[in-house]
Amino acid sequence: MNRLEIALEELKKKRVSTGIVLKPQNIYYLTGFYPSAFAALLLQENPTLLVSPMDEKLSEAAGVEVEVVKNFRRRLKQIKGKRVGIEKGYASYEFYERYLKSKRVVNLGFIEEMRKVKDRGELKRIKTAARIAEKVMGEVAERLAQTESEKELAAYAEYLLKREAGAAFDVIVASGKNSAIPHHTPVNTKLETSSIIVDLGAKFEHYASDITRTFSLAESKTFSEFYEAVLEAQRAAIERCVAGNFAKDVDLAAREVLREYRLDKYFLHSTGHGLGLEVHEAPKLSAQNSREVLQEGMVVTVEPGVYREIGVRVEDMVLIGKKPKLITSFRK
Amino acid sequence: MNRLEIALEELKKKRVSTGIVLKPQNIYYLTGFYPSAFAALLLQENPTLLVSPMDEKLSEAAGVEVEVVKNFRRRLKQIKGKRVGIEKGYASYEFYERYLKSKRVVNLGFIEEMRKVKDRGELKRIKTAARIAEKVMGEVAERLAQTESEKELAAYAEYLLKREAGAAFDVIVASGKNSAIPHHTPVNTKLETSSIIVDLGAKFEHYASDITRTFSLAESKTFSEFYEAVLEAQRAAIERCVAGNFAKDVDLAAREVLREYRLDKYFLHSTGHGLGLEVHEAPKLSAQNSREVLQEGMVVTVEPGVYREIGVRVEDMVLIGKKPKLITSFRK
Numbered sequence: 001m002n003r004l005e006i007a008l009e010e011l012k013k014k015r016v017s018t019g020i021v022l023k024p025q026n027i028y029y030l031t032g033f034y035p036s037a038f039a040a041l042l043l044q045e046n047p048t049l050l051v052s053p054m055d056e057k058l059s060e061a062a063g064v065e066v067e068v069v070k071n072f073r074r075r076l077k078q079i080k081g082k083r084v085g086i087e088k089g090y091a092s093y094e095f096y097e098r099y100l101k102s103k104r105v106v107n108l109g110f111i112e113e114m115r116k117v118k119d120r121g122e123l124k125r126i127k128t129a130a131r132i133a134e135k136v137m138g139e140v141a142e143r144l145a146q147t148e149s150e151k152e153l154a155a156y157a158e159y160l161l162k163r164e165a166g167a168a169f170d171v172i173v174a175s176g177k178n179s180a181i182p183h184h185t186p187v188n189t190k191l192e193t194s195s196i197i198v199d200l201g202a203k204f205e206h207y208a209s210d211i212t213r214t215f216s217l218a219e220s221k222t223f224s225e226f227y228e229a230v231l232e233a234q235r236a237a238i239e240r241c242v243a244g245n246f247a248k249d250v251d252l253a254a255r256e257v258l259r260e261y262r263l264d265k266y267f268l269h270s271t272g273h274g275l276g277l278e279v280h281e282a283p284k285l286s287a288q289n290s291r292e293v294l295q296e297g298m299v300v301t302v303e304p305g306v307y308r309e310i311g312v313r314v315e316d317m318v319l320i321g322k323k324p325k326l327i328t329s330f331r332k
Numbered sequence: 333m334n335r336l337e338i339a340l341e342e343l344k345k346k347r348v349s350t351g352i353v354l355k356p357q358n359i360y361y362l363t364g365f366y367p368s369a370f371a372a373l374l375l376q377e378n379p380t381l382l383v384s385p386m387d388e389k390l391s392e393a394a395g396v397e398v399e400v401v402k403n404f405r406r407r408l409k410q411i412k413g414k415r416v417g418i419e420k421g422y423a424s425y426e427f428y429e430r431y432l433k434s435k436r437v438v439n440l441g442f443i444e445e446m447r448k449v450k451d452r453g454e455l456k457r458i459k460t461a462a463r464i465a466e467k468v469m470g471e472v473a474e475r476l477a478q479t480e481s482e483k484e485l486a487a488y489a490e491y492l493l494k495r496e497a498g499a500a501f502d503v504i505v506a507s508g509k510n511s512a513i514p515h516h517t518p519v520n521t522k523l524e525t526s527s528i529i530v531d532l533g534a535k536f537e538h539y540a541s542d543i544t545r546t547f548s549l550a551e552s553k554t555f556s557e558f559y560e561a562v563l564e565a566q567r568a569a570i571e572r573c574v575a576g577n578f579a580k581d582v583d584l585a586a587r588e589v590l591r592e593y594r595l596d597k598y599f600l601h602s603t604g605h606g607l608g609l610e611v612h613e614a615p616k617l618s619a620q621n622s623r624e625v626l627q628e629g630m631v632v633t634v635e636p637g638v639y640r641e642i643g644v645r646v647e648d649m650v651l652i653g654k655k656p657k658l659i660t661s662f663r664k
Contacts, residue, residue, distance in 0.1 A: 036515030053600040054514045071620065088426040093418060093437065096425045105425065155494035162487035166502075182386040183368030268385040288403065 003114065004030050004047060004064070010110045011043055017081030019043030019108050023090040025206075025277040026111045033062035034206060038072060043085065043108075050075060073098075087111070116274060116282050117297040122207060123319070126276065126299055129165065129209035130317055130327045132202035136160045137213055140198055144215055150175055150186035153198070161202050168201030168208035168279045179214070179311035182268055193217035195226075195310040201279060208279045210301050211328050212315035226263070226312040233257035233304040234314050237271050237285075241300065241324035247292040250285045254304040266308045272301040275317070294320045299327065335446065336362050336379060336396070342442045343375055349413030351375030351440050355422040357538075357609040358443045365394035366538060370404060375417065375440075382407060405430075419443070448606060448614050449629035454539060455651070458608065458631055461497065461541035462649055462659050464534035468492045469545055472530055476547055482507055482518035485530070493534050500533030500540035500611045511546070511643035514600055525549035527558075527642040533611060540611045542633050543660050544647035558595065558644040565589040565636040566646050569603050569617075573632065573656035579624040582617045586636040598640045604633040607649070626652045631659065 001009070007030055011019050021027055021041035027049070028034040031041060037052040039059075047064045050072065059066045069075045076099045084100055088107040096105065118126065140157050147153045150173040161167040174184035176192025184197075194216060201210035214230075216223045237254040251271040258264040270286035273279075276299060283292045285300055294300075298320040305313030317327040333341070339362055343351050353359055353373040359381070360366040363373060369384040371391075379396045382404065391398045401407045408431045416432055420439040428437065450458065472489050479485045482505040493499040506516035508524025516529075526548060533542035546562075548555045569586040583603040590596040602618035608631060615624045617632055626632075635647030649659040 036517075056600075057513050058515075073620075086425060088429065089424050091425050092421050093423050093425055093428045094420040094439075096428070097420065107426075152495055155491050158494060159487050159491035162490060163484055170498075181389050183390075185368075268388075288405075 006114065007043055007111060008047070011085060014083075014085065014106050016083045016085040016106050017044065018079055019085030020076075020079065020091070021087065021108060021111065022095070023087050026087065026090075026108075026115075028206060029111065029115055029277060031062045031064050033059050035059075040072070040076065042079070112282055115276060117295055118276060118299055119297070122276060123297075123299070125205045125207035126209065126317075127327060129168070129202040129204035129207050130211070132161065132165050132204060133200055133209040133211050134328055136164075136200060136202070137198065137211060140200075141213070141215065144191075144193075144196065144217060147191050149188050149191055150178070151188050153191065154186040157198070157200050161200065164202070166203035168203045168210060172197065172199040172212075174199075174311065176310065180307040180309060181311070182305065182307060182313070194220055195223050195312060197311055197313055199313070199315065206277055208275050208277070209317060209328075210275055210279055210315065211317065212303055212305075212313045214312045214314060220310075222308075222310060223312065225261070226306045226308070226310070227314075229258055229261040229263050230304050230306055230312045230314050232261075233267075234302055234316070237302045237304060238316070238318055238324050238326070241294065241302065241318045241320050243294055243296040243320055243322060245294050247283045247285050247289050247294055248287050250294075250300075250302065251287045251289075254302075255287070258304065258306065263306045263308075266306045267304060268307050269305065272303050272315075274298060274300050296321050336375075338446065339375055339443060340379070343417060346415075346417065346438050348415045348417040348438050349376065350411055351417030352408075352411065352423070353419065353440060353443065354427070355419050358419065358422075358440075358447075360538060361443065361447055361609060363394045363396050365391050367391075372404070372408065374411070444614055447608060449627055450608060450631055451629075454608060455629075455631070457537045457539035458541065458649075459659060461500070461534040461536040461539050462543070464493065464497050464536060465532055465541040465543050466660055468496075468532060468534070469530065469543060472532075473545070473547065476523075476525075476528065476549060479523050481520050481523055482510070483520050485523065486518040489530070489532050493532065496534070498535035500535045500542060504529065504531040504544075506643065508642065512639045512641060514637065514639060514643070514645070526552055527555050527644060529643055529645055531645070531647065538609055540607050540609070541649060541660075542607055542611055542647065543649065544635055544637075544645045546644045546646060552642075554640075554642060555644065557593070558638045558640070558642070559646075561590055561593040561595050562636050562638055562644045562646050564593075565599075566634055566648070569634045569636060570648070570650055570656050570658070573626065573634065573650045573652055575626055575628040575652050575654060577626050579615045579617050579621050579626055580619050582626075582632075582634065583619045583621075586634075587619070590636065590638065595638045595640075598638045599636060600639050601637065604635050604647075606630060606632050628653050 040050045085108040154171040154173040175196045179195045196215045199212040233254040240250045272285035303315030319325040372382045417440040486503040486505040507528045511527045528547045531544040565586040572582045604617035630652040637645030651657040
């Protein structure tokens with residue numbers, strides 16, 4: 001069975017007559033067509049893709065029937081059935097109120113459930129995206145000493161990513177005290193050399209990579225201490241990236257190491273996340289994700305960090321299997 | 333009254349005890365803090381910003397009380413009151429189901445209503461973003477003849493935008509038959525010179541610009557015919573960008589000109605959109621936007637296009653007033 005057929009089977013099990021898929025990544029996953037404007041995939045006996053006139057040409061490649069829609073509002077009001085499926089975490093309340101208020105709404109969460117485990121074609125793209133990111137990270141590392149500002153370096157890294165493939169997200173370059181802000185936006189001031197966090201990812205054929213390295217051009221005891229702790233936490237976390245383990249155990253392993261260094265309270269985010277068509281997708285490697293079990297074929301990032309007067313974060317990509325398998329390998 | 337006070341007045345009128353603002357642009361508009369992770373602004377007697385530990389430092393600049401939240405799920409379940417406000421077009425159905433199912437839900441649409449009309453500070457930033465976009469477009473124009481591929485040119489344009497400020501969206505470079513696809517993704521093949529659409533925008537202090545130029549390095553009757561028609565359509569549309577006019581009249585004016593050229597059915601999108609904190613925001617200059625009236629201080633794009641065997645689109649930014657006021661002026 002192909003993906004679309006599996007999805008239709010799931011719908012049948014839920015006794016849903018029509019599923020309305022709005023999220024571009026999910027539409028792409030099921031049809032091979034990546035919408036550039038608003039679109040809706042109607043999962044039903046005869047699956048139909050509703051696309052804007054702007055996407056008429058692009059949608060020719062889709063593996064399902066395509067209907068070009070000029071007035072989506074009118075078209076969506078025609079959807080029949082008592083039980084209708086939507087992506088509850090993606091569809092807006094307004095969408096529900098406008099089109100589905102008199103219906104019973106069922107979640108189409110199984111699509112993202114399917115996406116968690118990657119097939120061979122997906123893994124190939126993810127690995128290519130990872131290789132491109134590593135290559136760019138290498139070029140960034142060589143340029144550090146001559147770099148003017150965070151902004152200049154981030155713009156350059158993105159140029160390299162985009163020339164070759166695409167950028168999965170805005171590159172983060174955070175130096176000195178800015179490195180203590182996990183999602184810092186690069187600024188125009190001079191690059192501080194005490195600690196330089198570079199977080200970047202490529203997008204290759206819609207699939208993302210995501211890696212982080214932290215550099216230091218100065219001798220600093222604080223940096224060395226943080227760096228050692230973070231690397232040890234990362235190693236412990238990666239060891240738990242084994243099929244059958246709980247996702248939360250990966251997070252707890254990293255936290256445990258940082259606790260030994262008395263740095264756990266400066267670790268401000270979860271240990272990692274799945275990635276694929278989205279940079280952040282399931283599974284979340286978080287202590288709060290209590291029931292998720294890791295499965296063979298999942299791809300996750302492992303990225304512990306410490307954020308105090310300066311910050312250090314190291315992030316690699318791991319393929320879950322009987323053993324953990326590192327997808328990225330560049331190390332300063 | 334400042335923006336937050338105006339918003340609280342609106343809430344009172346709607347007899348809403350708590351408004352939950354989730355959209356980052358709206359949070360920024362009301363507080364001056366732009367979240368980098370999930371955040372919620374509780375509009376209530378004592379407005380409170382709920383932020384992730386990652387955003388603790390960034391949120392120090394916010395003009396309201398800040399509460400650092402480790403477990404948003406638990407915190408959001410504590411929200412009291414029978415009538416609660418949300419951004420209906422932004423909050424997901426899941427958010428509603430999880431936190432608000434037993435409540436009466438009211439739309440916080442007035443925030444985006446407020447954002448439509450720009451104040452002096454906003455206009456200044458938008459104009460700066462426009463100047464940067466024009467400058468980059470000039471550098472792109474000079475580089476056309478030596479450019480290898482769409483992808484190379486798009487990556488270069490984004491590099492220039494990001495080095496100086498930020499990019500408002502992924503730069504579009506679409507040449508030859510690709511120019512007939514409004515949202516084409518730049519590819520690695522050789523740049524075709526018959527028609528080259530370049531669509532780019534800068535982001536300066538969170539405010540966006542958005543301009544499009546179409547170039548041709550070859551002599552082509554089709555190109556000249558399309559270009560002339562599009563420019564004439566644009567001129568007619570801009571003339572209608574006057575306070576008191578209906579938004580839809582701007583769209584209809586462009587369509588009317590293209591009809592005279594028998595090209596109206598190749599114009600695949602609406603004539604323009606508002607822009608500010610988002611690249612696409614209200615008002616939409618569309619025939620379907622039936623009741624919206626243009627007001628002094630709105631900023632819109634005017635961007636008719638024709639997409640047949642090749643495409644031509646020209647896009648400028650206009651400030652609505654007693655007369656239309658062009659914000660961009662670069663012209664090939």
